[in-house]
Amino acid sequence: xxxxxxxxxxxxxxxxxxxxxxxxxxxxxxxxxxxxxxxxxxxxxxxxxxxxxxxxxxxxxxxxxxxxxxxxxxxxxxxxxxxxxxxxxxxxxxxxxxxxxxxxxxxxxxxxxxxxxxxxxxxxxxxxxxxxxxxxxxxxxxxxxxxxxxxxxxxxxxxxxxxxxxxxxxxxxxxxxxxxxxxxxxxxxxxxxxxxxxxxxxxxxxxxxxxxxxxxxxxxxxxxxxxxxxxxxxxxxxxxxxxxxxxxxxxxxxxxxxxxxxxxxxxxxxxxxxxxxxxxxxxxxxxxxxxxxxxxxxxxxxxxxxxxxxxxxxxxxxxxxxxxxxxxxxxxxxxxxxxxxxxxxxxxxxxxxxxxxxxxxxxxxxxxxxxxxxxxxxxxxxxxxxxxxxx
Amino acid sequence: xxxxxxxxxxxxxxxxxxxxxxxxxxxxxxxxxxxxxxxxxxxxxxxxxxxxxxxxxxxxxxxxxxxxxxxxxxxxxxxxxxxxxxxxxxxxxxxxxxxxxxxxxxxxxxxxxxxxxxxxxxxxxxxxxxxxxxxxxxxxxxxxxxxxxxxx
Numbered sequence: 123x124x125x126x127x128x129x130x131x132x133x134x135x136x137x138x139x140x141x142x143x144x145x146x147x148x149x150x151x152x153x154x155x156x157x158x159x160x161x162x163x164x165x166x167x168x169x170x171x172x173x174x175x176x177x178x179x180x181x182x183x184x185x186x187x188x189x190x191x192x193x194x195x196x197x198x199x200x201x202x203x204x205x206x207x208x209x210x211x212x213x214x215x216x217x218x219x220x221x222x223x224x225x226x227x228x229x230x231x232x233x234x235x236x237x238x239x240x241x242x243x244x245x246x247x248x249x250x251x252x253x254x255x256x257x258x259x260x261x262x263x264x265x266x267x268x269x270x271x272x273x274x275x276x277x278x279x280x281x282x283x284x285x286x287x288x289x290x291x292x293x294x295x296x297x298x299x300x301x302x303x304x305x306x307x308x309x310x311x312x313x314x315x316x317x318x319x320x321x322x323x324x325x326x327x328x329x330x331x332x333x334x335x336x337x338x339x340x341x342x343x344x345x346x347x348x349x350x351x352x353x354x355x356x357x358x359x360x361x362x363x364x365x366x367x368x369x370x371x372x373x374x375x376x377x378x379x380x381x382x383x384x385x386x387x388x389x390x391x392x393x394x395x396x397x398x399x400x401x402x403x404x405x406x407x408x409x410x411x412x413x414x415x416x417x418x419x420x421x422x423x424x425x426x427x428x429x430x431x432x433x434x435x436x437x438x439x440x441x442x443x444x445x446x447x448x449x450x451x452x453x454x455x456x457x458x459x460x461x462x463x464x465x466x467x468x469x470x471x472x473x474x475x476x477x478x479x480x481x482x483x484x485x486x487x488x489x490x491x492x493x494x495x496x497x498x499x500x501x502x503x504x505x506x507x508x509x510x511x512x513x
Numbered sequence: 514x515x516x517x518x519x520x521x522x523x524x525x526x527x528x529x530x531x532x533x534x535x536x537x538x539x540x541x542x543x544x545x546x547x548x549x550x551x552x553x554x555x556x557x558x559x560x561x562x563x564x565x566x567x568x569x570x571x572x573x574x575x576x577x578x579x580x581x582x583x584x585x586x587x588x589x590x591x592x593x594x595x596x597x598x599x600x601x602x603x604x605x606x607x608x609x610x611x612x613x614x615x616x617x618x619x620x621x622x623x624x625x626x627x628x629x630x631x632x633x634x635x636x637x638x639x640x641x642x643x644x645x646x647x648x649x650x651x652x653x654x655x656x657x658x659x660x661x662x663x664x665x
Contacts, residue, residue: 444624
């Protein structure tokens with residue numbers, strides 16, 4: 123009788139072990155093998171390198187192609203270590219010139235956060251801890267200064283930001299910036315405030331545009347502060363296409379009307395909010411949880427790319443080390459001009475850096491300068507070209 | 514009775530001697546990953562990531578540059594690339610005696626740097642005291658470190 127009892131217990135434990143194992147495996151979706159049929163695919167082509175001297179870092183933050191007069195085309199990027207915008211000839215990959223900004227003095231702009239180029243005589247720079255803007259030119263002379271602080275009735279503070287994923291945009295005599303409402307990181311009313319602000323170039327006023335975070339995703343929910351923003355691109359109709367970090371959709375707006383289009387990654391099942399709003403849980407959410415990032419309009423092919431960052435474990439099983447935020451796998455969702463999903467490209471971990479990219483007639487260039495890439499070259503701003511083709 | 518007290522005394526001493534906290538263990542691991550052996554007689558350490566909270570990094574970097582060759586404090590700069598540290602503090606400062614490099618960014622990997630901000634570690638008698646810096650406390654904590662260096 124005892125023997126039978128022992129065997130039953132043994133079988134019971136085996137079943138339990140099997141169930142636990144099955145549950146664990148289910149959590150780790152084998153992401154690289156997802157294969158949904160789509161009409162378009164990004165094909166990896168050649169690598170290119172913009173050589174960096176010993177004063178420039180591999181992380182660019184803002185990258186903008188600029189198409190100048192007489193077919194002189196440039197790739198420009200922000201070298202924070204030099205407080206300069208570097209202009210490289212786009213097809214020769216050679217440095218053309220640098221526009222170096224002073225930190226202080228009559229032509230001082232503070233540390234540059236971001237910039238946009240209208241032409242060589244009109245370069246708008248966001249500097250001085252993000253609350254002053256400057257109209258400058260390629261000789262780094264400050265022609266005008268804008269104090270970007272709220273001047274209307276609203277009382278909350280705003281931190282303006284500018285990067286490749288949130289480009290300063292000139293539209294209808296307005297200089298439009300992304301702004302993050304200041305205050306407590308987990309303040310319950312943060313979602314009520316707009317994430318877009320503008321400098322009125324005609325009336326010299328700083329105001330907000332009516333575009334708060336979607337209430338259904340943010341009201342009564344806790345997210346790390348970096349999930350309470352939005353990344354955007356501007357399409358050929360002048361509409362802002364916004365990718366909120368936790369939204370399975372894109373919002374398309376002209377700031378009068380806003381439409382929503384589904385935009386989900388095959389690799390993201392869900393994005394759970396925080397159970398408790400504290401710094402440690404927030405940082406863990408940012409480092410490990412699924413979320414959406416940059417959205418980019420490709421005017422040459424009339425498509426959109428949306429970057430989806432995949433969930434990763436906090437601790438690397440092999441090394442026992444904490445995984446850096448940018449060591450995870452990610453994917454590029456491809457959507458046509460009507461926001462129908464037409465493809466999704468899986469990007470392996472530790473190889474590409476999703477923050478730095480640009481688009482030209484040739485295709486989408488993604489940075490190879492991921493700090494976790496064992497082949498990282500510190501003297502080269504390196505990109506891989508991805509070409510969009512029919513499957 | 515005396516012998517029981519003696520045994521208890523030694524047990525307490527023994528336990529205290531082995532009371533290495535998780536943070537101590539992480540710090541020991543970090544010292545093994547540095548570009549050169551860390552001298553054991555520093556009273557305090559400032560671990561500075563080359564990327565992260567930019568205001569915190571600027572303050573900490575300035576503090577480090579104004580305390581080069583100080584024998585009481587060591588500065589550990591953490592980054593996956595040496596170039597980024599050179600760009601931050603200047604190539605000429607990288608080989609100063611109290612500047613150490615964590616070139617595999619192990620301070621973050623081991624969880625000593627928790628929020629991409631610098632960390633102060635005081636080498637106290639039994640275990641180490643760690644203070645995470647953030648924009649709200651950085652000036653005050655660097656001031657306290659300055660005082661600590663002068664008082665000890």
